[in-house]
Amino acid sequence: MALGNIIDSSGAQVHIEEDGSQSAVRPGFLNAATSHRFPILYRDEHGVMHDIGSWTVYSSRHVVIGKVAYGFTLILINSVIKTLVLWFIFLYVFRRWLGQPITRLADFVRELDLNQMETPRSIHLPGRRRHELHFLADAINLMLAKLHRHTIHNHALYKELEQEKQSLSALNRSLELRIAERTRDLAQANEQLRSLSLTDGLTGIANRRSFDETLEQEWRRSMRHGTPLMLAFIDVDWFKPYNDHYGHLAGDAVLRQVAQTLRQSIARVGDTVARYGGEEFAIIAADTDGQAGADMLRRMCDAVHALAIAHAGSAMGRITISAGVASCNPGQPGAGLDGLLQAADAALYRAKMEGRNRVVLATELIVSP
Numbered sequence: 284m285a286l287g288n289i290i291d292s293s294g295a296q297v298h299i300e301e302d303g304s305q306s307a308v309r310p311g312f313l314n315a316a317t318s319h320r321f322p323i324l325y326r327d328e329h330g331v332m333h334d335i336g337s338w339t340v341y342s343s344r345h346v347v348i349g350k351v352a353y354g355f356t357l358i359l360i361n362s363v364i365k366t367l368v369l370w371f372i373f374l375y376v377f378r379r380w381l382g383q384p385i386t387r388l389a390d391f392v393r394e395l396d397l398n399q400m401e402t403p404r405s406i407h408l409p410g411r412r413r414h415e416l417h418f419l420a421d422a423i424n425l426m427l428a429k430l431h432r433h434t435i436h437n438h439a440l441y442k443e444l445e446q447e448k449q450s451l452s453a454l455n456r457s458l459e460l461r462i463a464e465r466t467r468d469l470a471q472a473n474e475q476l477r478s479l480s481l482t483d484g485l486t487g488i489a490n491r492r493s494f495d496e497t498l499e500q501e502w503r504r505s506m507r508h509g510t511p512l513m514l515a516f517i518d519v520d521w522f523k524p525y526n527d528h529y530g531h532l533a534g535d536a537v538l539r540q541v542a543q544t545l546r547q548s549i550a551r552v553g554d555t556v557a558r559y560g561g562e563e564f565a566i567i568a569a570d571t572d573g574q575a576g577a578d579m580l581r582r583m584c585d586a587v588h589a590l591a592i593a594h595a596g597s598a599m600g601r602i603t604i605s606a607g608v609a610s611c612n613p614g615q616p617g618a619g620l621d622g623l624l625q626a627a628d629a630a631l632y633r634a635k636m637e638g639r640n641r642v643v644l645a646t647e648l649i650v651s652p
């Protein structure tokens with residue numbers, strides 16, 4: 284008995300209805316019939332197999348493909364459902380066992396402030412069974428404990444450093460004060476030294492070095508200003524006999540008295556009284572012509588005379604001085620410092636020659652040699 288699409292004995296495909304009527308199979312790939320013959324075997328009492336017939340199963344391709352598609356669909360749905368279930372299980376497990384601890388660890392590390400490590404910090408993950416994230420938390424806690432120790436240590440060092448710095452600052456300040464004091468002392472000592480180096484030890488007035496410096500300065504200044512410069516040489520009269528008669532110490536005392544008298548007799552504060560050497564003195568007066576200089580020197584002669592220091596070896600019977608005065612305008616053509624010195628010296632010589640206790644004003648033109 285056959286039903287549906289079959290292949291008849293001639294190999295043609297026919298469709299057989301339930302009532303036995305036949306019709307042609309509709310063309311198309313899916314309508315094509317397919318068949319498989321199953322032999323019917325019989326094993327006799329001797330064990331020999333006999334082929335006693337066969338039965339053939341027919342089907343059309345669309346039935347087979349439909350069945351296969353159905354089965355495939357079932358497998359696909361099954362797989363999708365299983366995958367989804369597994370995925371949700373995985374998500375749940377991941378979130379429950381990994382996601383939350385990782386998030387906690389991440390939040391903890393993000394909120395860590397390494398500048399605030401004075402108080403110890405640590406993180407503890409929940410759960411009785413320890414896994415890799417607990418080990419990671421342990422490692423973080425260990426690192427934080429080390430950082431905490433280092434921070435405490437660093438703070439102690441920092442405090443020590445601050446104290447050292449403060450004591451160093453205090454030391455520095457006291458050193459600066461001492462240096463300032465020493466610098467001041469040194470400056471004063473220098474000033475004293477300079478003053479000493481420019482002062483005559485016996486009389487306390489300017490010495491020869493100071494005289495030389497002052498004379499050059501005043502020469503240049505007078506040249507700049509176009510003003511006259513006066514120079515005078517003074518010599519104590521008959522001083523050798525005084526020394527011989529009264530003694531060298533008495534001679535020193537006379538030199539001091541004469542120096543003080545000359546100093547008190549100068550016309551202006553800026554005028555210089557210097558000990559030129561031995562019993563010789565010199566006066567430098569800026570912006571002073573010969574006449575004014577001679578007047579000043581006469582006042583000095585009178586002042587020394589007025590001291591009335593007894594001098595048995597002098598014709599005047601007392602200590603007197605002689606002076607030679609010269610003045611010139613350094614800006615004048617031919618004027619020179621050496622010429623001024625020579626003129627004053629020559630005038631002094633003349634004062635001595637003319638009888639001492641007098642002032643001679645150089646009248647000759649002072650020309651550089």
Ligand SMILES: Nc1nc2c(ncn2[C@@H]2O[C@H](COP(=O)(O)OP(=O)(O)OP(=O)(O)O)[C@@H](O)[C@H]2O)c(=O)[nH]1
Binds near residue numbers: 531532635
């Ligand atoms: N006590 C003392 N005497 C000095 C000093 N310097 C120089 N004399 C002396 O001064 C004297 C100068 O003498 P002289 O140059 O011969 O001249 P004078 O006797 O003053 O005679 P005239 O200058 O011609 O009036 C010398 O005896 C020097 O020893 C000093 O610092 N102290």
